[in-house]
Amino acid sequence: MTRHQAADSTPTTTGATATSATATGPMVAVTDLRRSFGTGERTVHALRGISFSVGRGELTALKGRSGSGKTTLLNLVGGLDAPTGGSIALDGIDLGGLNEDGRLALRRERIGFVFQSFGLIPMLTAAENVGVPMRLRKVLPAEREERAHTLLALVGLADHANQRPGELSGGQQQRVAIARALANDPGLIIADEPTGQLDSETGRSIMELLRAVVRSEGVTVLVATHDPTLMELADRVIELHDGRIVEEDAEQAA
Ligand SMILES: Nc1ncnc2c1ncn2[C@@H]1O[C@H](COP(=O)(O)OP(=O)(O)O)[C@@H](O)[C@H]1O
Ligand SMILES: [Mg+2]
Secondary structure (H helix, E strand, O other): OOOOHHHHOOOOOHHHHHHOOOOOOOOEEEEEEEEEEOOHHHOEEEEEEEEEEEOOOOEEEEEOOOOOOHHHHHHHHOOOOOOOEEEEEEOOEEHHHOOHHHHHHHHHHHEEEEEOOOOOOOOOOHHHHHHHHHHHOOOOHHHHHHHHHHHHHHOOOHHHOOOOHHHOOHHHHHHHHHHHHOOOOOOEEEEEOOOOOOOHHHHHHHHHHHHHHHHHHOOEEEEEOOOHHHHHHOOEEEEEEOOEEEEEEEOOOO
């Protein structure tokens, strides 16, 4: 529990100012969130009334066994799915008040996604992959290229910009995915088991990278993982069991 003490001893407003000069309140506020699949006897209650909030510039880990509802929750917070009940506010915006176009715009502009399977486009170079979200926002090529290289340097891949995913290791591919998630300068990064396909040492380095970008970019991260050794890097751990929060630990102060 000593690893980021020094950084965390700086004033608590640091993350907020880096993310947004004007916004106040939590980055994510979830209230009595419910999601069921199917109807009748075969209904699966994936989330049974979840409430929590995530502060700006905070790294929150979501843990829980397979099937506990982590992916369902992340998909809802990311606007990829709609809840059966309850509400989600992202940066003060009520997702329930948005139509499909509104949710799409919110996803593109304010959220970066990182998945277990990296999700890179095989035909594109690392730099081009990082550029994809900017292309969707019609950022001009020169600016795109410059930012892609800046972000690849940030994740330690300055010398790999022209390699394709197949020419990179799993850990390197996940670094590209993290650079891509940062491309549009999102307030929130949602990562669903980002280390699930990596060996434990590489996984740890990916979590350390997420920890580092929380600090340097002021971004907020919500990450699902069931690797207990990675929990110590989080500011906060929320545990799900069968669609409910079972415990919510603040980081143990040393
Ligand atoms: N699209 C779906 N249709 C039916 N059941 C689903 C669907 N998505 C998730 N579930 C169910 O919801 C529960 C929670 O799943 P999930 O959120 O994927 O858990 P986790 O990510 O923690 O492993 C599981 O019982 C799963 O089978
Ligand atoms: Mg999952």
